[in-house]
């Protein structure tokens with residue numbers, strides 16, 4: 527049987543396509559891409575003319591079956607998305623799950639991922655973190671998701687649409703605490719790459735005043751809630767003090 531290669535591609539800087547990714551993308555029989563025109567353009571820059579087929583959220587279930595059949599017949603197929611690592615807030619889950627279920631061999635060609643890139647330069651704890659992807663777009667749903675995350679102790683990583691940044695930072699400050707440390711990274715690996723750091727209150731204020739912050743592609747990283755145990759301890763100390771004063 528063939529092999530399914532899950533291949534990461536650049537998140538904005540063509541120089542980040544690895545040598546191994548190039549080798550695999552030119553060697554396979556077929557590349558399943560989120561947007562074939564977008565991927566065709568990238569491949570042209572490297573002189574790769576492998577056949578492309580589309581695999582996006584609307585056809586993934588159905589398309590996966592066709593691809594599995596070809597893999598089982600011995601073909602090598604690569605999966606890419608428009609940017610970064612497939613399956614990370616991108617299509618590919620149905621295909622990889624189906625390939626696993628059918629015993630198809632799967633190999634990874636790792637590379638860029640905006641979440642990890644942002645985390646690695648945020649200056650916030652990296653020993654434990656939670657990838658939260660995109661928050662719900664609707665106001666009420668977003669607030670309730672943030673409320674549910676208020677006690678999360680791990681550093682949290684969010685993808686966000688640029689036009690929503692000011693209101694999202696405002697909601698984060700309200701629900702997670704205005705003094706939480708966070709970072710906003712935009713346009714990573716590109717010409718206007720910028721990372722803003724500060725408390726959620728400070729970042730929220732910058733977003734209100736500086737429209738540049740909300741331009742381009744954005745990752746928000748927020749530090750976790752300080753250890754619940756220590757919070758409980760300080761509460762007890764507080765209660766004890768009050769009791770003694772009484």
Ligand code: SAM
Nearest residue numbers: 537538610611615639640685686713714743744
């Ligand atoms: N699979 C991709 C990855 O591995 O990062 C993510 C795909 S998701 C549909 C697109 C989101 O990723 C954007 O809305 C943004 O939040 C983030 N993103 C992608 N490229 C970025 C970049 N160059 N700088 C900052 N954020 C980026």
